[in-house]
């Protein structure tokens with residue numbers, strides 16, 4: 001049963017000042033704290049698709065796992081995550097996860113190798129409804145009825161992906177966190193899967209879509225959060241990703257846009273700083289052609305700019 005919430009204006013999900021760090025042993029008695037995500041802020045409204053793009057290792061999956069309450073045991077989290085205006089406590093998460101709140105995990109390894117596909121997909125759906133829901137969701141994702149009896153090792157990569165999406169969507173979720181849901185799918189299946197997320201959003205669901213493929217994410221996104229080195233450097237509107245990227249607010253977003261094959265195909269020189277190496281200043285300063293001495297010494301705040309947000313003092 002969906003939780004009742006009276007105020008339609010409150011975003012479905014609000015993430016405020018989220019940080020995730022890991023305690024690491026640095027030889028001998030030494031320990032270091034590795035800040036993988038810092039000061040992250042994001043909200044998703046009902047009916048909205050928010051895409052999350054950015055470099056590998058920038059913290060996108062950690063955000064997904066923090067929301068779902070499945071961070072690894074060595075992680076420490078601070079900040080607030082609210083769902084329908086109330087903090088997502090462990091207790092609430094336990095009731096919502098796999099029902100109102102669904103994750104399409106990045107790796108097919110999340111499938112239980114010892115459980116038949118049908119049992120996994122049915123998951124949280126109660127007895128009577130399960131069989132007909134399973135049939136519908138299999139039809140939608142073009143999975144033959146016989147797949148129900150298979151074990152994960154018997155699935156092709158593309159089938160396993162479609163099983164993950166089926167598992168996440170069978171229980172009519174209100175908020176879907178999809179972490180790279182389409183790699184290895186052929187283009188028609190990518191369109192079909194993303195189109196289904198758009199449909200769910202149009203029916204009132206909130207969708208957080210993590211993707212390496214900016215172009216396909218833009219088919220369905222309303223907003224785009226650009227991740228870099230554990231933080232959001234820009235929150236853009238879908239239409240800001242156009243032409244030469246002149247409407248984008250952050251130098252990294254523009255560089256990322258221009259690096260696409262269909263644009264200038266110019267790689268960004270340098271590499272993203274490691275979580276150990278993010279002491280002061282702007283996280284992008286070392287690679288930024290606009291960087292001034294202030295950028296190297298003071299971490300810019302995320303501020304509002306032209307219906308979006310940016311973490312750069314030079315943006316106007």
Ligand SMILES: Nc1ncnc2c1ncn2[C@@H]1O[C@H](COP(=O)(O)OP(=O)(O)OP(=O)(O)O)[C@@H](O)[C@H]1O
Nearest residue numbers: 022036055056057058059060061062063072074275
């Ligand atoms: N269990 C862990 N222990 C220590 N550090 C971790 C752990 N999990 C993640 N990290 C750190 O957090 C960073 C962010 O990881 P995350 O998986 O969120 O990146 P990502 O943006 O999803 O990358 P990709 O696009 O490759 O999936 C990693 O670079 C890594 O340094």
Ligand code: NI
Nearest residue numbers: 060061062106
């Ligand atoms: Ni990831």
